[in-house]
Ligand code: SAH
């Protein structure tokens with residue numbers, strides 16, 4: 001019997017793609033193992049969103065080369081966004097790689113591995129599928145048995161000037177609503193209590209079936225599946241975040257009170273140059289409509305500092321936006337020049353120096369840390385419903401999440417992952433809460 005190991009970098013979509021590939025391989029009798037060293041087949045699922053992520057792929061491949069030397073029958077496959085972007089170049093840079101599979105071709109992996117074995121030379125399979133619907137892979141080996149990732153759409157048509165995703169994932173492709181609902185019902189029957197709906201641009205979902213549902217209609221139907229306890233979705237584009245989504249969010253109790261709404265910059269001038277398709281006022285209008293809901297929504301966002309040509313004044317506008325919105329969390333990044341993107345040209349002319357990027361990132365993050373500490377302090381003394389996820393990093397405490405996606409650590413009790421607990425919040429840090437079961 002052969003064994004396999006998948007190492008996953010990048011976003012939740014990649015995590016879920018790896019679950020699907022694991023399901024395909026397990027279905028063919030391969031056995032998942034806990035380390036690369038124990039595997040006959042090693043698959044590296046890669047991310048290309050920033051230069052660092054891509055560099056990491058090549059440094060990991062360098063490390064895996066030694067395994068290959070020790071065991072010549074060892075098969076090394078590269079999947080994901082770097083595979084899609086680099087294609088043949090990857091084999092040139094790392095000739096010991098056996099298989100390169102692009103983001104549209106995962107269903108072919110068992111067959112491609114067989115081909116590698118028979119022919120004994122590297123294979124590159126990165127052609128895009130022309131079909132407007134993604135190929136269904138319904139044998140998924142999931143990471144846990146209480147929260148399930150569910151892809152509803154893949155790809156992106158937006159082409160923000162800094163971003164590789166439309167190139168690596170291709171144009172938007174949506175799954176039919178009936179297929180998604182069937183999957184969610186099956187998951188609930190199997191005991192899952194939470195689903196995390198995934199899409200690079202989830203709120204632009206367009207049902208390809210005759211129902212022609214929009215995202216809000218699909219979200220409502222999923223939230224009403226009998227037995228489901230929590231529904232989350234990520235990630236939204238502000239341009240597509242329409243009022244009907246808010247209405248569903250407000251009225252459907254199972255839909256968690258958390259909205260991730262990436263803004264990227266607080267300066268309308270920078271937003272235009274990023275081709276984000278909204279300006280600051282339009283973004284703030286959405287934020288205001290979210291804040292006027294009766295259901296209290298936790299907001300999170302993504303921010304890029306040091307986009308080419310970003311001035312100190314532009315950056316100050318980002319800080320003032322963050323201060324105004326009071327996000328519960330932000331993911332912040334230094335702009336990273338990416339291949340085949342229009343911002344590359346801007347970077348050559350008016351790139352922001354590394355020191356300025358770093359300084360801006362530090363200021364933004366320390367401001368956000370104070371905001372989070374302030375918010376978390378307010379929660380001390382409240383009781384929160386927590387879905388238990390597992391052991392915390394220290395190995396002693398447990399951790400779980402509130403509906404608003406806050407992490408709560410608590411001391412051992414007789415709990416199992418997937419259980420709901422009421423937890424009294426007794427302490428806090430900038431990134432998490434501490435509590436006691438009540
Ligand atoms: N579809 C989502 C984002 C997916 S990528 C959206 O439109 O918001 C996740 C985040 O990575 C982005 O929101 C952005 O903040 C960041 N990112 C993307 N490209 C980047 C780049 N070239 N440099 C730095 N950060 C980048």
Ligand code: SF4
Pocket residue numbers: 156157158159160163164165166200201237
């Ligand atoms: Fe990238 Fe923009 Fe598409 Fe998001 S919306 S994936 S940032 S191109």
Ligand code: F3S
Pocket residue numbers: 009010011012013014046047048049080081164165168169
């Ligand atoms: Fe990375 Fe591709 Fe996801 S670039 S963030 S793995 S879509």
